[in-house]
Amino acid sequence: MxxxxxxxxxxxxxxxxxxxxxxxxxxxxxxxxxCGSDLHLYHGMVPDTRVGSTFGHEFVGVVEEIGPLxxxxxxxxxxxxxxxxxxxxxxxxxxxxxxxxxxxxxxATAVGGIFGYSHTAGGYDGGQxxxxxxxYADVGPTVIPPDMDPDDAVLxxxxxxxxxxxxxxxxIKEGDTVVIFGAGPIGxxxxxxxxxxxxxxxxxxxxxxYRLEFAKNYAYCxxxxxxxxxxxxVFLKKTTDWYGADVCIDxxxxxxxxxxxxTFSGKVTLMQAGTATALQWAINSVKKGGIVSIVGVYGPPxxxxxxxxxxxxxxxxxxxxxxVKRLLPKLIAHVQEGRLNPKGLITHRVPLEEVADAYRxxxxxxxxxxxxxxxxxxxx
Amino acid sequence: xxxxxQDYKNIxxxxxxxxxxxxxxxxxxxxxxxxxxxxxxxxxxxQPKDVEILMSNERPKxxxxxxxxxxxxxxSGMIRRYAFKHSEDRYRHWLPLIFADRINMFEGVxxxxxxxxxxxxxxxxxxxxxxxHNPKGFAVKIATAAAVGYMIFLMLKKKx
Numbered sequence: 001m002x003x004x005x006x007x008x009x010x011x012x013x014x015x016x017x018x019x020x021x022x023x024x025x026x027x028x029x030x031x032x033x034x035c036g037s038d039l040h041l042y043h044g045m046v047p048d049t050r051v052g053s054t055f056g057h058e059f060v061g062v063v064e065e066i067g068p069l070x071x072x073x074x075x076x077x078x079x080x081x082x083x084x085x086x087x088x089x090x091x092x093x094x095x096x097x098x099x100x101x102x103x104x105x106x107x108a109t110a111v112g113g114i115f116g117y118s119h120t121a122g123g124y125d126g127g128q129x130x131x132x133x134x135x136y137a138d139v140g141p142t143v144i145p146p147d148m149d150p151d152d153a154v155l156x157x158x159x160x161x162x163x164x165x166x167x168x169x170x171x172i173k174e175g176d177t178v179v180i181f182g183a184g185p186i187g188x189x190x191x192x193x194x195x196x197x198x199x200x201x202x203x204x205x206x207x208x209x210y211r212l213e214f215a216k217n218y219a220y221c222x223x224x225x226x227x228x229x230x231x232x233x234v235f236l237k238k239t240t241d242w243y244g245a246d247v248c249i250d251x252x253x254x255x256x257x258x259x260x261x262x263t264f265s266g267k268v269t270l271m272q273a274g275t276a277t278a279l280q281w282a283i284n285s286v287k288k289g290g291i292v293s294i295v296g297v298y299g300p301p302x303x304x305x306x307x308x309x310x311x312x313x314x315x316x317x318x319x320x321x322x323x324v325k326r327l328l329p330k331l332i333a334h335v336q337e338g339r340l341n342p343k344g345l346i347t348h349r350v351p352l353e354e355v356a357d358a359y360r361x362x363x364x365x366x367x368x369x370x371x372x373x374x375x376x377x378x379x380x
Numbered sequence: 381x382x383x384x385x386q387d388y389k390n391i392x393x394x395x396x397x398x399x400x401x402x403x404x405x406x407x408x409x410x411x412x413x414x415x416x417x418x419x420x421x422x423x424x425x426x427q428p429k430d431v432e433i434l435m436s437n438e439r440p441k442x443x444x445x446x447x448x449x450x451x452x453x454x455x456s457g458m459i460r461r462y463a464f465k466h467s468e469d470r471y472r473h474w475l476p477l478i479f480a481d482r483i484n485m486f487e488g489v490x491x492x493x494x495x496x497x498x499x500x501x502x503x504x505x506x507x508x509x510x511x512x513h514n515p516k517g518f519a520v521k522i523a524t525a526a527a528v529g530y531m532i533f534l535m536l537k538k539k540x
Contacts (some may be wrong), residue, residue, distance in 0.1 A: 005489075010500075048460065048481065050452075051488035052450040053449055087424055089423065091417060095409050102443070103424065104445055104446075106436065107464075109438045119450075122446060124446075136424070174395060195395075196397040197397055197398045339392045359506055366514055
């Protein structure tokens with residue numbers, strides 16, 4: 001897969017990736033996903049997204065080749081690869097912040113290395129390809145348990161950990177009311193994972209009816225269309241006895257709809273880094289002293305949010321890229337013991353050769369698309 | 381308002397990961413005190429630099445590994461080199477990068493043509509899916525674009 005400019009991608013033959021560092025591995029990709037955050041790249045919203053780049057940070061595959069210092073993997077292992085590239089040695093990795101590694105991205109200090117996510121995230125080619133180079137192969141890649149479906153495994157590289165961490169960062173207490181903005185794959189997974197922390201209500205807000213219907217059934221949550229409301233913040237206050245939700249989670253990021261000023265300043269004129277409507281609603285809908293958890297992706301340099309309300313309401317804001325490696329043991333157990341069904345999110349399986357169609361399908365929310373998996377051809 | 385799941389405690393896994401100590405940073409970070417050692421840790425051997433890498437001026441040296449895809453080139457590369465002279469705090473870092481991305485898009489088309497390849501924009505944009513799954517909406521989009529284009533054409537013609 002190769003990016004050619006906003007809304008333009010195609011498949012091309014590229015040279016085989018090489019071992020460039022003794023801790024590298026080369027993985028033959030068997031499945032990769034298009035993530036909602038890939039759409040920010042596809043729409044040209046992320047600075048330093050160069051023509052010729054290959055996207056894809058959610059993938060699983062087979063180890064094809066290993067560098068001389070790789071000890072934990074062997075050729076032929078089936079592995080899932082966390083989306084963040086982590087060295088395991090820097091002070092951030094040592095403290096479990098694998099999404100904030102200091103030794104995987106020379107191009108920006110605000111974000112660690114991420115596969116196929118622009119040069120702002122390190123300039124790595126991603127996994128929407130037949131083969132991909134994986135640095136620090138002893139740290140991130142995890143051998144897929146033999147009884148695990150690869151469709152479940154590929155969603156453990158990002159969607160499940162990000163949804164889970166979104167809920168975890170909410171500090172949810174027994175009996176809490178949790179509101180999730182965005183019924184994309186991450187929002188749906190955050191709604192499902194929120195239950196692990198003991199709330200009494202989980203509410204999801206979006207404007208796409210088929211996704212709300214899906215979320216209601218998949219995540220056992222209440223689902224509401226903000227286009228049916230005069231004001232979603234008033235609606236949420238009212239439904240929480242005029243108090244505010246205990247926890248609000250932003251799973252939308254920089255392309256939210258619902259506020260014309262945000263849309264004009266963030267999407268039409270690019271005066272801010274996309275639209276921060278969901279985050280604005282989260283801050284204004286949460287109770288005083290509540291917690292706002294952010295996993296929606298925002299680009300640099302800044303966004304317009306009501307920071308004065310954060311101060312006056314005494315809010316705690318918690319945000320991060322998911323620390324996939326830290327969460328994997330717990331999440332693998334949830335999947336193996338039947339409490340989570342990641343592959344239930346997959347609605348479309350598309351050959352890698354039809355990647356342009358797959359992006360359009362997901363971007364325009366056609367054919368009731370929730371999650372698309374790309375499958376490289378059998379010849380690879 | 382009626383709650384939809386009165387029996388929520390029967391949802392598989394309900395409450396099993398609840399952690400009353402989750403306030404407010406634990407368990408995101410397993411604090412070890414290593415932060416105070418700053419950048420004094422054992423790094424992996426550096427990856428050999430085989431292409432031009434633009435580095436943030438907020439770090440003293442390049443990270444041990446990095447991606448080597450699509451090194452900067454052409455006019456967009458010149459703009460990117462300018463951008464990386466400024467910190468991630470500055471507009472003059474990010475806005476030139478976005479500008480360079482747009483220039484790069486045209487460079488990509490020129491590069492295709494130079495190689496004798498005429499890009500199939502319709503296929504690259506996946507319009508087949510729009511025609512298949514959203515024919516009416518797609519027709520409206522095309523008609524709107526055509527109308528706006530025609531109006532601009534008329535305005536320019538009138539100016540001349």
